[in-house]
Amino acid sequence: MLEMRGITKSFPGVTALSDVHLTVRAGEVHALCGENGAGKSTLMKVLSGVHPQGSYEGDVLFEGEPVSFRDIRDAERRGIVIIHQELALVPHLSIAENIHLGNERARRGVVDWNATLHGAQRLLARVGLREHPHTPVADLGVGRQQLVEIAKALSKEVRLLILDEPTAALNDEDSAHLLALILELRDQGVACVVISHKLNEIRRIADTVTVLRDGRTVETLPVRTAPDAEPEVSEDRIIRGMVGRDLDHRFPDRTPYPGEDADRVALAVRGWTVRHPVDRRRKVVDDVSLTVRRGEIVGIAGLMGAGRTELAMSVFGRSYGRHVAGTVEVDGREAATGTVPAAIAAGLAYVTEDRKRYGLHLDDTVHRNISLASLPSLRRHGVVDQHQERKVAETYRSAMNIKTPTVLEQVGRLSGGNQQKVVLSKWIHADPRVLILDEPTRGIDVGAKYEIYTVVDRLAAQGKAVLLISSELPELLGMCDRIYTMAEGRLTGEVTRDEATQETLMRHMTMTVSRS
Structure with missing residues (x-):
């Protein structure tokens, strides 16, 4: 034909x-x-x-x-x-x-x-x-x-x-x-x-x-x-x-990095409840409590509508929902995260599942997208130092293997995997204590996935706390030290890396949630 x-x-x-x-x-x-x-x-x-x-x-x-x-x-x-x-x-x-x-x-x-x-x-x-x-x-x-x-x-x-x-x-x-x-x-x-x-x-x-x-x-x-x-x-x-090569392992060899801060909790979410932005009677996230330690990758598994993205967005500057209740602690201290700038100042970063809508300015350049979350660090006499901005972007272009002819290229012209690397570069440069990743490899090929997994593993090795949301159970099993499961807005289980299997996770993800 x-x-x-x-x-x-x-x-x-x-x-x-x-x-x-x-x-x-x-x-x-x-x-x-x-x-x-x-x-x-x-x-x-x-x-x-x-x-x-x-x-x-x-x-x-x-x-x-x-x-x-x-x-x-x-x-x-x-x-x-x-x-x-x-x-x-x-x-x-x-x-x-x-x-x-x-x-x-x-x-x-x-x-x-x-x-x-x-x-x-x-x-x-x-x-x-x-x-x-x-x-x-x-x-x-x-x-x-x-x-x-x-x-x-x-x-x-x-x-x-x-x-x-x-x-x-x-x-x-x-x-x-x-x-x-x-x-x-x-x-x-x-x-x-x-x-x-x-x-x-x-x-x-x-x-x-x-x-x-x-x-x-x-x-x-x-x-x-x-x-x-x-x-x-x-x-x-x-x-x-x-x-062009065999991928004997789809994921990098995961070695937990506890170090001297093994027991230090970087992120603690306690009693987190979020109501639907229109239907205030409906609890989209219901009394969720979880922790992530330094150097730890913690996953959240759940079916569509379980409340995973709503949890992440509401924690990050209350970007979703109304009448949010509960507390967020960063490094043992309660943090004010009522707005996105406040959440960033508290040490949080959020890589959204919808990079084209919420993660990038598609009609702007690669170097400006990378600098967006950390403009104060590039400021000189109250004005962004454009030379330094481009220098930073070039550093991440090389380190993240972003395939673009120049950092002055419009980011909307890049492939999905390279756009995702730009989003990650933006938040890595902001130097967060806690990195929340929401479907970080959606729509990305296996080669680019491995590169992103390697970056995430490296961040954990540097002591960052990583909260990883994914619909791909093999991804969670291959990357995470612990995995929480959610159903109907509530946590239904917590399993360690050694205990976790696809069958165990699916059983927790499909549990019927009883409500008082």
């Missing part, structure tokens, strides 16, 4: 793609793997018309014919539709309006609302979404918004569907439903190209996988010989192609 030959694409200061080749057969799920910055999304933007003909070198053949797309609409007319990681829906419009946006059902220049409604109903049934077409998209969770995006693609008579990290922000249930839908579309003759860092999902749904590294095609591997056959390629084999 598709051949991409010798695709080369450059941006100022960097070659994103160099002589890349890709072949996709009709009616297959083709996975595209590689580290952040390998060129996966850029290649799909070339295919879908985001990067138009003339902005790249090479040839694209679709169904045996050479094609050149001036924009996304050109690609969609041929049945090539891309669904980006950041969904392109208008939240205050209805499902039906979003499905047909840009592809309106009209008569003589006037929208035919009857045809719009019935068309949306038919497409929603096809993707298994039981919502009324008049429902505003803002009322849907991310998982169901993904289904609306796929329904929108189907309305354009899609032949080749491109999905960029489709399950990155979904819980297990929504992910399973979406993966099943992709397989249904394959069986209906729709070819799918899936970009994903979740190798277990790739082995579950992909027929073929192509690996990119440093903007080049490394190899194409058959995942299975028949649609219902067991996968023949292992995760380790895919990883070897992605990073």
Whole structure:
């Protein structure tokens, strides 16, 4: 169905793609793997018309014919539709309006609302979404918004569907439903190209996988010989192609660093209760107490909605919730953390799970993002010393292996893994006593994950206290000295590194919480 030959694409200061080749057969799920910055999304933007003909070198053949797309609409007319990681829906419009946006059902220049409604109903049934077409998209969770995006693609008579990290922000249930839908579309003759860092999902749904590294095609591997056959390629084999080496260990060897401060508690949260910002009767976090010692990595495990992020954000300057109760102690003294500046002054740092919304100024430069949380340390006569600011950024660029042509590069142009390294650099430079990490490796490839794990381990070795929130149980088991579990806003267990297993954690995470 598709051949991409010798695709080369450059941006100022960097070659994103160099002589890349890709072949996709009709009616297959083709996975595209590689580290952040390998060129996966850029290649799909070339295919879908985001990067138009003339902005790249090479040839694209679709169904045996050479094609050149001036924009996304050109690609969609041929049945090539891309669904980006950041969904392109208008939240205050209805499902039906979003499905047909840009592809309106009209008569003589006037929208035919009857045809719009019935068309949306038919497409929603096809993707298994039981919502009324008049429902505003803002009322849907991310998982169901993904289904609306796929329904929108189907309305354009899609032949080749491109999905960029489709399950990155979904819980297990929504992910399973979406993966099943992709397989249904394959069986209906729709070819799918899936970009994903979740190798277990790739082995579950992909027929073929192509690996990119440093903007080049490394190899194409058959995942299975028949649609219902067991996968023949292992995760380790895919990883070897992605990073150019074997990762015998997914995590650095974890050695606790107790030292002379082994019993000194760096962070203590006592009786922490947070009410929902709108529904004041609802306790999102209910009487939580926990401790983190110096040099210790402590994890928090929980299912979606357990209250983990709400706990972290409320502790860090009361960034979430209303009527917060309880105390926070740093190094044995009660700390005022009622605002974000106060929390930073008290020695706390928070790496958010949503780096693009809360962690970065995407339209500003790398060096300014790194300095944001510690501008007073860069002040000279009341003005930020820009020379020193750039010098600091260059230091972190080297130490964190941030792949950018210059620290003056706009941070929004970096890959997800490099953006995450910028966020970590910002907080490390602030020199916190306690570092709260909320899903620090979400949407990041295995190579970049290992680099971030190494940084976290190094911070603990320096005596920092680390509180690590993650939905990936292997990540918690591989990194943490102790793990707390949460369910329905309350702590349900605490296990040591030696006691912790996925089964034990899941049992605590699914406990029914009794409330007085």
